Amino acid sequence: MISKEKISTRYKELFDSDATHIVRSPGRINIIGEHTDYNEGFVLPTAIDKAIYVAVSRRSDNMIRLYAEDFQTFYETPLSAIHPTMEGWPNYVLGVVNQLVERRLPVSGFNLYIDGDVPLGAGLSSSAALECATGFALNVLFDLELDRVDIAKIGQLAEHTYAGVQCGIMDQFASAMSKAGHVLRLDCRDLSFLYKPLELGDYTILLLNTNVKHSLASTAYNDRRSACEAAVRLIQQKHAEVNSLRDATVTMLEELVLPVDADAFVKSRFIIEENERVEQVCVALENGDLETMGELMYRAHEGLSKEYDVSCPELDFLVDYVRQFPEILGARMMGGGFGGCTINLVHKRFEDLLIDRMKPVYEEKFGLELTAIKVVPSAGTSLL
Structure with a gap:
């Protein structure tokens, strides 16, 4: 069971400092509307009770230091030298950082820890959840004043540029924007959306x-x-x-x-x-x-x-x-x-x-x- 206390303790062990913020970003399901998102169509997703958790704090230098619990691995790079890596998992974080740098937003070095209970490879969008968790955490950490739609768009572009998948916007949007007990009817052309109650009864x-x-x-x-x-x-x-x-x-x-x-x-x-x-x-x-x-x-x-x-x-x-x-x-x-x-x-x-x-x-x-x-x-x- 993942808890705030467990993440805080593990973060302290790994980075010898306290996490400033812990963010939870969920995986998603899609009720219907498959492969329509990259065709500017409609989708009907919602977030689920399985999520990626990210803990962050600032560093005094310009190093980015990441740790993924699933892989028991560190990855580090200077902010000035970020690039797509063959290791795979860091790309979902680095791609988000790259988008923030491209926008000339005031980002500096940070430590970031990743854990989660979204089953990997099950099609529940653990990658989008990680991108949104990262975007949300860095937004708060550096006071970037991005809104949730910005964070979803940044996650999508991170996937295009660093992970190499030309995905639509649905996964990131559902992770960032969902509301409990509802589905999102999302128009993938203009990103207008409506919340529809998901009342399943028995x-x-x-x-x-x-x-x-x-x-x-x-x-x-x-x-x-x-x-x-x-x-x-x-x-x-x-x-x-x-x-x-x-x-x-x-x-x-x-x-x-x-x-x-x-x-x-x-x-x-x-x-x-x-x-x-x-x-x-x-x-x-x-x-x-x-x-x-x-x-x-x-x-x-x-x-x-x-x-x-x-x-x-x-x-x-x-x-x-x-x-x-x-x-x-x-x-x-x-x-x-x-x-x-x-x-x-x-x-x-x-x-x-x-x-x-x-x-x-x-x-x-x-x-x-x-x-x-x-x-x-x-x-x-x-x-x-």
Whole structure:
């Protein structure tokens, strides 16, 4: 169990000084709206009760000294010499620092400690949580006067420039901006957002982690993004006003994309339909219609698996298996794809029974452990 006291004690052991601030920034789930964020579409995420914790204090010099509990490793560099590193994990912190330096904000040397209980590699955005925790902590430490949207944008740019992933804004936005008991209906074009109550009654959200990450993930992500951009370029030859798939219709795709690029057509159609599903789930939540919400989750998975082609046998098996149970209203793969978790809308009384039923079946079929992650929609980044 991670606590403020435990972090403070560990910080003192490592840095021989007291932490000035401790920040908690949560991981996230996304109810629906997958791969729409980098297409200027809509998403429906919320933060969860699993988080990355960052403790910081100023130094008297210009050194940056980092420690990651998960890796039991220090990393240090002068502020003047920060650059992307092959070690991986420091990049999420250094990328944020680089963005602050680019903005000519008054940053100097600091010590920073990282711990957390967001399962790594499960698609719960531990990287975005770390970026937002870092941004929030440095904002307070150096009195930078950034708001939460600034911190989310800085986290996204850190991921682009230092981690090398051209991610959308959803993960950082959900980590920084979420409100307990609500989902965020986020417009990824202009970052306007609405809080929608997430009232699940007798149901709860259960994540089932495949514990697999296929190596296709990063290349495939960039390939999907390219296919969507190719479709937009084809449409723009006739409709100059179309800036992204957000502005496109299926009719435009059928006329201008299908004859030239069948693959781009199928993937782009999925994005347009996924945007519509976000709107439909919002209406279902407002009406307390969890059955419709669940059906839309199942349909989204079919599209992600068969059309956008970002699923894998383990994810498909988990979704197909739960369809037999009336106590489960909906399920789909969540995140970039090729591994990670399924998100399941499960009756509370059936949650533990489901875990007991599925674990041995999955483990026998794939020779992998199935990890169940119970989550509670929670508030965004905060100072402890």
